[in-house]
Amino acid sequence: MVFNSSIRYVDDSLAIDNIKLDTIARAVGTPAYIYSLKRVGENYAGLRAAFAPLQARIHYSVKANSSLAILQTLAGAGAGFDCVSAGEIDRCLRAGACANDIVFAGVGKTRAEIAFAVAKGIGWFNVENLAELRYINECAVDAGADAVKVALRLNPQVTANTHPFMATGHGAAKFGLTAAVIRDILARRNEWPQLEFAGVHIHIGSQLGDTAATLSALDAALNLIADQPGIRTVNLGGGLPVAYHFDDAAPSPEGLVNELAPRLKGYEVLLEPGRSLVADAGLLVAELLYVKRQAGQVFYIIDASMAELIRPALYDAHHEVAPLRKTKGETVTAQVVGPVCESADVLARDRQLPALGAGDLVALMTAGAYGMSMASNYNARPRPAEVVVSEAGEGWRISRRRETVGDLYRMESK
DSSP states (O other), X not given: OBSSXXXXXXXXXXXXXXXXXXXXXXXXXXXXXXXXXXXXHHHHHHHHHHTGGGTOEEEEEGGGOOOHHHHHHXXXXXXXXXXXXXXXXXXXXXXXOOGGGEEEOOTTOOHHHHHHHHHHTOSEEEEOOHHHHHHHHHHXXXXXXOOEEEEXXXXXXXXXXXXXXXXXXXTTSSSSBOHHHHHHHHHTGGGOTTEEEEEEEOOOBSOOOSSHHHHHHHHHHHHHHTTOTTOOEEEOOOOOOOOOSTTXXXXXXXXXXXXXXXXXXXXXXXXXXXHXXXXXXXXXXXXXXXXXXXXTEEEEEESOOTTTOOHHHHHOOOOOEEESBOOOSOEEEEEXXXXXXXXXXXXXXXXXXXOOOTTOEEEEOSOSSSSGGGXXXXXXXXXXXXXXXXXXXXXXXXXXXXXXXXXXXXXXXO
């Protein structure tokens, strides 16, 4: 069985590129995140090729997965980066990114973060608040910086067809600026002499399976800047979907590109994908601790939890579960749950899985995005190790060691 170009069963063992996952899991322990750098590179190359008719500049959305190894791989491939904190900017710079290839977004940038970004010479700010313009302008003056490029984020008041927690472009969302506010800002742009108003930004949500809402938001943005000859950059944000079910396929981006091309002729285009580059390149491997039969149900209690992968608890998100050793015979309908003391700590509900026992290993699939980046130390659980399989697919290394209990005390005092 083949899941993608990097993840498949080989001789009934789940493998990532040319490495069997149980080899890694037995060496580093569980739970552990394991990523294919080869798959990350292929996803980037495929997306760049799909958007070539737009000559789109791709900025990876770092919040999806901020592993230094992944950032280094993407920087080496020529990607830019979309950051939402000073910490993310610093990680990208440490990974070898050029400051000019970084976009700083986010609805609540602090003045300290803005000063840091200006001092580092990042390429763009995506602005979401009127007062933010004053802060950026003042920081640019203090730093003696040249004109700072800004894109104004439009809230197009478009509701995306996605989970409510992932929709960001509707009128009740905290994100962006209304068209009226943007018109007012552009009419008064001389008040911020250190800023170059060069772009408009839209991002209406994640897992956007159809193009209608995206095109509606883009049309609103283009209408807004039609009489602004100085604004020649359109940042489309992210939101490209991935398939989380075995029997699903993510829609091809070519259809969207065909719709975008005539609209964006003459504009510089930026794109900010996150999960579409890394989600299917990563797995969370866990060990089955107990099999519990209760109230007519079978519970597979594993050593991964909502602390390591919060998406099912937060969004009711779906992650397929695959045993590391493929078996035939009896199957059971199982609830795959973690050890955290919350009823929400369910990683997969009502899954038809092989009859497994304590000590067996399973993989939570498509976990490369918003897994480790949202992990916590809830219940005083040390965060898991991260492992990367090389771009050649032949070797692996620990890219972030497993935390210890001692790490949890390091920042505290009695």
